Structures are given as C-alpha cells and as structure tokens.
Amino acid sequence: MLSERQRLILTAIVDDYIRSAEPVGSRSISKRGDVTFSPATIRNEMADLEELGLLEQPHTSAGRVPSNKGYRYYVDHLVTPGGVGEQDVLKIRTFFAEKMNHWEDVIGHASTILSQLTNYTSIVLGPEMFSTSLKHFQLLPLNETSAVAIIVTNTGHVEHRTVTIPEGIEMDDLDKIVRLLNDKLNGVPFFRVKSVLYSEIASELGRYVDRCQQILAVLEQSLGDSHDPRVHLTGAANMLIQPEFKDVDKAKHILDVLEETAKLSQLFTSAPGGIQIRIGTENAMAAINECSLITATYSIDGQSLGTIGILGPTRMEYGKVISLLDYLSKDIAVLLSRWYK
C-alpha cells in the first residue's frame, strides 16, 4: 500500500511524463503547484517507488519514468477520467449527423472520430453477425454454376458471397429450398442457425430433393466463416507522431501488424463489458509491447455487439481516452438501436 504522498508523487510523475515524453526529475515535480515538498524529499520517495517497481530510470543521471507496473497502478487507482470536453462532444455530434447508408458507416465514422480526437490509432470492430438474427436469406443465380448468396440480418446488416452450385440441382428445387429456409430460419439468431439447420430442417429437405447433402453444403458456404467482424483502422499514421516511435524501424513493426487487420481482432479478447486496458506487455502481440490498448464494448439491450478501441504508446492520455471511449460506446449504442428499431 502506498502512502498518500507516494500516490501524489506517482500521479505527478505519470502525468508529467504523459505530457512531455521525457524522464521526470524531482525538481520539476516540486515546482508544480500541487506538490509542496522539496526535491530531496521527492527523491527519497522516488527511490522507494522505484524499489517497488513502479518507476524506472533510463540511466543513473536521468529522471524517472513510469514502468508498466507504474502505469497499471496509475490506471487502477490514480487516474481521473475527467469527462469529454465540450468541443469534442460538438465534433462528435456533427460527425454523426452525416448521412449514413450502411450499418458499417456508423462504425467507420466512430473510428475516424476517435483517432481525430485523440491523435492515436483507433481500432473498431464492427458488430459480429453472430449476435444478430437472420431476417432474410436469398440465392441469386448468376449462371449455371454459381450464385450470389445474400443474407440480411434483423439489424439491416448485409452479408453476401458467391457460392458454387453443385451440379444436378434444379433451379426450381433451389427456389423451394430457399423459401423453406426463409420460413424456418426467419428470426433465428445466427449462433443457432446451424443447429436448427440440422435438427429441424435437414429432414424436411429430404422431401423436396434427394441431394440434400449438397444443398446443405451450399448453405454452409453461405453462412460459414462469416465469423470475422469487420475491422476499421484509422489514424495508423498517428503512431509516427509519438516520439517513442520516431525510430522508423520501430514504427514499421507496429504499422506492419496494424495492416493485418484480421489478426488485430484477436487482440480484443472479449472484454467482460465496460472499459478494458492493456498496458505494454499485457498485450498478446510482441509487436505492440510498447503500446497500450484501451477498449470498450458497445451493446444493445445488454447484448454486446462489438468493440471500439484506442492504440497508443504506453505513455498514453489514459484519462482522456477512457472518458472518450466510454462516451462514444454509449453513443454508438444509441445510434445503432435507433437504426433498426
């Protein structure tokens, strides 16, 4: 347990370092208004904090820098979110007032706002289809061998892919089957579709055609693998602003990872709701071990739909980002629920 004074000093150091990106010395802290002790006293406390592993020293004659553990303590006990500025709220309002044609536009806009307001990189996961239910299923033949399968969810989300039609299937049969599927599957949540498919419908399908195995294959083609949510990445170039990444090689490693958007979604191991913060090496990927990732989930009716997040250096404006993510995740929820209600 830290003393009140230690907490005060740790806060001062972290705050200063977040602003300046330079090691913080005892003198500069004592000159701040909120700390009344002499540099010598502060030095003693800093030595203790270093022994506890909360601070680090780049070299003997430099000031102190928060360690990962120090940041962890800071976000767990010291940081004060402070709310979202009036200016920022206004920007968000005007940005979301724009016309949006797709579900995904909301998500994309959110991503842009996040990176603009923070000057960090924003990563936003679109709603997973599996948390919604099927509204409409359709197979549109293009020619003898292939068709476009279109799936619409109750939220207005559209998925589509080109599928191969097995030989020997009649158009009429396909039509019947699609109609049957729409009857049976309408309103069924996606995570249950497959089981319903096999338990209730597989038998009925037998009545219409004998080649039902192949039909099911087409269905699986249509539904399968649609698991990966859309990833919106904005402001990747903002990484280059940070002094810690002024070294081009470091920056490249990070940007390389960011480009593989598919892998990014793995970073977002489903948060238990609310804000989640991963500092430095707490992140699974080695390439971003000098970054912190803060995420928040947005949800409708308690059903968590997706995640918005900010990636920046460990020296990140935690308070500001937390407020913003909290605010925006709720905002998105409102927007989306209005969207399809």
Add this chain to the structure above:
Amino acid sequence: MLSERQRLILTAIVDDYIRSAEPVGSRSISKRGDVTFSPATIRNEMADLEELGLLEQPHTSAGRVPSNKGYRYYVDHLVTPGGVGEQDVLKIRTFFAEKMNHWEDVIGHASTILSQLTNYTSIVLGPEMFSTSLKHFQLLPLNETSAVAIIVTNTGHVEHRTVTIPEGIEMDDLDKIVRLLNDKLNGVPFFRVKSVLYSEIASELGRYVDRCQQILAVLEQSLGDSHDPRVHLTGAANMLIQPEFKDVDKAKHILDVLEETAKLSQLFTSAPGGIQIRIGTENAMAAINECSLITATYSIDGQSLGTIGILGPTRMEYGKVISLLDYLSKDIAVLLSRWYK
C-alpha cells in the same frame, strides 16, 4: 537527342541509383562491366546530361542523381521491362488459388500480392459498378420506416444500403414497383439506369401509385453515389523502408494521404489503357511529389473495369514494376471473366 553513350551512361546512373539510393559517381560507373570509358570521360558526359536537366547534383562534391526529367527519359526510352520472375509467377499462382467468396476478394488479393512482390505500396481500385449492368434489384423492409436496398450486378457484385421509406407508401405498392423495376431494368447497364428510369418507367409507375415522386426518390437513394469504387491499399508501411522517407515527418505526410482512400482514387485519372506512369511532381497531390505512381487498367472485352497501381519513391524499380503490373492486370482480367462467365 542523346548520343548512344549518353543513353548508356544515363541508364547506368539510374539503375545504380535505384539500387543504392546514393548519388552515383563517375568511378563506380566506369567499374561496371557494361561501360568501358574512363571516369574522366564519364564525368564530361555527366556534366552534359546535367546541363540537359536529366541529372542533378545534391552538392558540389557528390555524385549525380537522376532528376524527374531524367526518370521520365529513362522510362520513356531506356527501361527494359524484363518480365516477371518465375518465383513471382509461382507466388501469384498459389495466391490466386485460394478460395474467394467475393468479387472484391480477387482485387484484395491482387493488392496484397503487389505489395509483397515489390515492397512498395499497392493501390487497387475495384471495378466500378457503372461499367456493369443490373441483374437484380430488391427492397427488403426492416421496419415501418427503413429498408435495405440490394443491388446485384451481372458480375455478381453486390451493393447495398439502408434507405428511408417515405411515409404513406404501402408495402404492396413497393412490391409491385420492385417487380416492375426488375422487369424493366434487368440487363440495363448502370450508366443508363437513370435515364431509363425517367424515360420509360416513370410514366408506367404512375399507374400503380400516385406518389411516384417519392418512390423515385427511394430509387435514387439506392443507386446514387455508388460511383466511388472500392479502394484497396496494401503495404503502406513499406514506405518506411525507403531511405528517402526515413525522416518520420515526410513519411507521416505520405501515410496521412494514403489513409484517405477516397481521395486516392482521384490520382487515377482514367488512363488511356495500358501502363501509365506518373513521376514525382507529375502527380496531382503535393504530398506524393517525391513518389512515382505506376498504374495499369484491367479490362474484360475491351471494357476497362478498374485499375491496379504501385506507389513508391521516384527512385523506383520501374522495369520490374511495369512487368508485374502488366502481367497481373491481364491475370486479373482472366480471373474475373472466368468468375462470371
């Protein structure tokens, strides 16, 4: 008009500089196998080439560097494309052998390959919808006020957006109208859809409903603005490899522009077919005035569909990139035509 020897020397300088990114001196050229003159002779020629504006000198005691004009001469008269390596062909083969669910997957894969094989940034414009024709149009009501409009082209491309249904329209009417539209518009090329809409159909619509104005509005909502093609950007981080962009600020400017994918498509002022090369300041955007952009269009049946391109430093491996783009654009055409035929 340059002498044969001048051309030889210019080629040598450009090739060397492309490899090394360092000013090329007379000595290093004379040591190459293909040039048999002494450094002094080469120096004389270099002075002439500089006077012609084809070469530049960073400072008095440095070697020569090609100017934009020099690159221009090089690509116009000197470069030999040299073909695509066996290895590369193999990689392309295996990459395109993967399963692809959408039209766009082909484009996305092409973009990835391009950046991987060149270590530059690839920009690929998906096929513009307007060069295809309407296969199917559908309005799927989500609730009382909004619906999902789905458009499928003859190539299997799917566009969708959420539209607002004007008040006072009956579901039945909508159904009839959609059916009518499918009858009339099936097979109509997109660039003619609007005119057909107004000339042939507007009158007929009057029979079904009196509020045809509003219906047309919905249609325009569905069709309108779908002009902008999908832009695939891959390997943006590769810019950081280039020594000319080791300065983080320079790199940031470029990456910032690259992030606004919408604006990127403006760089691709429709090429007259074949390969197009823009060197340095020939590019409209100031931010990429130290870059070269090489593009190739891919087309089916003479109908140009989209563009693939490579963005790199002006010091770019022109020969290799030209070969690759030429090869890949034809490959894409084959793949796509097989896709929907």
Add this chain to the structure above:
DNA sequence: CGTTAGCACTCTATTGAACTGAGTGCTAAC
C-alpha cells in the same frame, strides 16, 4: 579531336575531446 591521367579543390560525414546541464544519492544539519 576524342579520350584519358593527374591534380587541386570542395564538401559531407565521422571521429573524438571538451564542455554543459539535468539529475541523482548521500550526508549532515534543521
């Protein structure tokens, strides 16, 4: 007359030494 060797000159980049300044740890006094 075109080509080449030689040489003086220019300019950048590198090296290393001296210096500066921020910051610490420790000790002794308050």
Add this chain to the structure above:
DNA sequence: GTTAGCACTCAGTTCAATAGAGTGCTAACG
C-alpha cells in the same frame, strides 16, 4: 521527518580535425 548542500554520473552538444568520395579543369596522349 524534512531539507540544504555537495560530489558524482552520464547523455547530449559543440567544435575542430580528419578522412574520403567526387568533381572540374588542364595537359598530354594516340
């Protein structure tokens, strides 16, 4: 317990000297 004072450490900066790459010019050569 707190603070002033002081010796010490170490990165960063400045400056001059040096090395090296390359040029332009002149004169000689075939």
